[in-house]
Amino acid sequence: MGWRLDYNMRHRGDVYATHGLGPVAQALNIHRGDRMETLVAMDTKSVVGKDLVKENADSVCNSFRNGDHTTTLIRTANGKVIEIQHNVMTPQPYNRLYQLTGTKGFANKYPTQGYALDAEQLKASGVQPKVDDLNSHGFMPREEMVALVEKYQHPILKKYGEMAKEVGGHGGMDFIMDSRLVYCLQNGLPLDMDVYDLAEWCCLAELGELSMDNGCASVAFPDFTRGEWNKVKGYRHAYAAPADEEAAMEKAKAFTSKLKEQGAKEWAATEE
DSSP states (O other): OOHHHHHHHHOOSOTTOHHHHHHHHHHTTBTTTBOEEEEEEEEOOOSHHHHHHHHHHSSOOSOOOSOSSEEEEEEETTSOEEEEEEOSSSOOOOOOOOEEEOSSOEEEOTTSOEEEOOHHHHHHTTOOOSSTTOOTTSOOOHHHHHHHHHHTOOHHHHHHHHHHHHHOSGGGHHHHHHHHHHHHHHTTOOOSSOHHHHHHHHTHHHHHHHHHHTTSOOEEOOOTTTTGGGTSOSOOOOOOOHHHHHHHHHHHHHHHHHHHHHHHHHHHHHHO
């Protein structure tokens, strides 16, 4: 029996929250003007988990802590609500559940990408709707969606998007995240996430377990920032000045070239 199955057998809650919670936390300015305050978690009973233990350990499992499906609801200080689900047990199409619902629009990502805005909101964004009856109760037509995405394409996607498609790795997202990390380190910039984000995203497992073990009660989030969550207003990515960025890139290329040269020499020496 592998470590992951063993961990789910002994623990309860969303044990892999960061994958889904991270992007949502950044979109909602968590620790940059807002913070998660309370959560309520609940799960289904374990059916598949118990069967997997029996199959892999050749023994009957009488106690499997984690349910097949866990749902956690989180409320923020500013009155936003986050729903996050964890299910690696039951058969279902892969879905990251990335969805934003606001007072003036709606956005849905993988596996179905779509946006819902009314005509006035689309005009305010600088895109002229091609249809007269555009409303926010249905996905906008593809032509309008493409125009909106092109107009507001993120600088990071502009920089790395095409390269990411060639390199691959979870559809290219691994390459983009790695490239962004390297970029920030090379240019001496703040990273896109910090230790306070890490602590808050990861504590969902323990807090969810507390909630479910106490009748799905509301559980408060610790303030890992010690009151500093409202100092920075709005999530922003850090960028270097073009000249500094180019200088850092040339320095990195030169260093990489030396490493490759040294590696080739060492490799050649082993073949002699």
